[in-house]
Amino acid sequence: MTPVEWSIHPLSERTLAGAQAVMRRSIAEDFGDAYDPRIHADVDDPMTHYAPGNGPFLLVVTDDGTGDVLATGGIRSGRLKPGLTPQHVVDRYEDGRHGQLVRVYVRKEARRGGIARALVRAILDRADREGHYQAIALHTYRHSPGAVAFWESFGARLVHDDTQGPSGAVFYDLPRGPHSHPHRTGETGEHHVQAS
16 A cells, blocks of 8 residues: 555645535535535635635645645534524524534545544644634534544534434534644644555
8 A cells, every 4th residue: 555645734726626526526425415505605615715814714635646635624603504404503603603613524535544533633723723713513414424423532512413304414512622632633734644
């Protein structure tokens, strides 16, 4: 096996098309979802939705050899869309103090090498440093292989299980602070080696 070296960076014009491809592929293949402009507008225009400076951001993981985007993940305002999410969950995040961990997707062929865990740590570290959000939340799906166990390994606390409801999602809050995501990594731009 040839080792694959990869790095974590902020989204840029250079990585935009690759990031969009990873997100669209994951939405279709991992979740079986059709495109919905109410839900996926940020995928269509991530440079606007994750513009730096006011809280939201999107990170990408790139293969150092090829420059290909292997993964995406970011954070944005925690406000959820009424009608797509149970109202009491919408109300919980309406205060603007919550960030939502979003679009954490890894290409299938790049999984099982620590990319997702390093990416989430980099996102949480940056959110802690920037201090725009008092709390971090996320949602996932039970039919996404390994997702619930992955998020619970970060100490995610269940807020609401809507698996049988309109969203089909499981909603979590993540603990904050230096002890909330053990084995923290360094700054964005760090380099890693993964066996392929």
